[in-house]
Amino acid sequence: MSGADIGLVLAVFIACAVEAVEALTIVLAVGITRSWRSTLLGLAAALAVLGLTTVALGPALTTLPIGVLRVVVGGLLLIFGLQWLRKAVLRASRLKALHDEDETFAQETAAARDAGDVPAGIDPYSFTVSFKGVFLEGLEVVFIVLTFGANQHRIGLAAAAAAAAVLLVAIVGVAAHAPLSRVPENVMKFGVGVMLTSFGIFWGSEGAGAHWPGSDAALLAIVPAVLLLGIVQVRVLRSQRQLAPQPIGEVGLE
Amino acid sequence: MTRIRTVAQFAWDFVVGDDWRIAVSVVAALGLTALIAAAGVAAWWVMPVAVAATLSASVWRVARRALKA
Numbered sequence: 001m002s003g004a005d006i007g008l009v010l011a012v013f014i015a016c017a018v019e020a021v022e023a024l025t026i027v028l029a030v031g032i033t034r035s036w037r038s039t040l041l042g043l044a045a046a047l048a049v050l051g052l053t054t055v056a057l058g059p060a061l062t063t064l065p066i067g068v069l070r071v072v073v074g075g076l077l078l079i080f081g082l083q084w085l086r087k088a089v090l091r092a093s094r095l096k097a098l099h100d101e102d103e104t105f106a107q108e109t110a111a112a113r114d115a116g117d118v119p120a121g122i123d124p125y126s127f128t129v130s131f132k133g134v135f136l137e138g139l140e141v142v143f144i145v146l147t148f149g150a151n152q153h154r155i156g157l158a159a160a161a162a163a164a165a166v167l168l169v170a171i172v173g174v175a176a177h178a179p180l181s182r183v184p185e186n187v188m189k190f191g192v193g194v195m196l197t198s199f200g201i202f203w204g205s206e207g208a209g210a211h212w213p214g215s216d217a218a219l220l221a222i223v224p225a226v227l228l229l230g231i232v233q234v235r236v237l238r239s240q241r242q243l244a245p246q247p248i249g250e251v252g253l254e
Numbered sequence: 255m256t257r258i259r260t261v262a263q264f265a266w267d268f269v270v271g272d273d274w275r276i277a278v279s280v281v282a283a284l285g286l287t288a289l290i291a292a293a294g295v296a297a298w299w300v301m302p303v304a305v306a307a308t309l310s311a312s313v314w315r316v317a318r319r320a321l322k323a
Binding site for chain 2: 093
């Protein structure tokens with residue numbers, strides 16, 4: 001397995017684990033409060049649609065010329081990666097609220113209770129909320145699997161890493177029977193943001209016609225450099241918060 | 255029409271996200287890289303510089319807003 005393959009597996013596994021933790025919270029809240037059968041049907045339907053999307057789009061992407069593929073994939077990974085990194089930096093600096101699985105679980109449970117009686121047979125509320133939660137969280141993972149996988153012609157490896165993450169979170173979730181609120185989600189999102197941004201810089205530049213000194217080995221410098229950039233941003237923002245004449249609250253993002 | 259608009263809005267939010275300036279900067283930096291590379295000059299440095307500037311500008315916009323609030 002090459003260094004790029006290890007990067008692919010790590011980025012996809014961590015990204016998928018984070019999204020699976022968020023989806024698990026929704027599934028648990030609806031399943032415990034209303035109907036497990038309908039919730040699990042919604043979960044299965046969403047996973048099926050996500051799997052079909054990967055199978056349908058994956059081969060189509062790999063037929064693109066390598067230059068076009070790299071510039072498109074690099075650009076998309078950069079846009080996506082910078083959004084992840086930006087949010088992680090703002091959360092680590094306490095300028096944006098951390099994602100709280102316990103709070104989300106409480107909100108989803110309250111909403112499920114307020115949704116009326118549970119009908120006999122399929123419960124549309126449980127099915128829809130479960131499907132929507134899993135599909136929307138999973139779509140980001142499909143995007144990462146397709147872009148990373150297509151560029152290295154390793155969609156199978158990327159999909160396997162994603163499936164392993166889902167399986168792990170499902171096993172831990174079933175064992176805990178509660179939201180996985182102790183998972184360090186922001187640290188993981190920070191790591192995914194660094195990986196997506198780094199690979200985006202590398203592939204985007206190559207696709208646009210640039211040549212990296214040291215070829216693939218350049219990634220060994222790009223990844224630590226992006227990580228350092230993120231850490232410096234957090235440190236500077238935290239020091240600004242401490243220097244502020246009055247306490248700074250969290251702000252909503254536009 | 256409403257359904258098309260909903261799908262388009264979803265796609266925009268999904269890809270572009272919270273700060274549209276990031277997407278614009280990435281596209282512009284890729285274009286600049288292509289132009290410089292086509293001129294036969296080393297262009298590998300453009301994306302790292304653009305990423306550092308884009309991320310810094312984006313987080314500082316939020317920080318400035320928080321400092322003013």
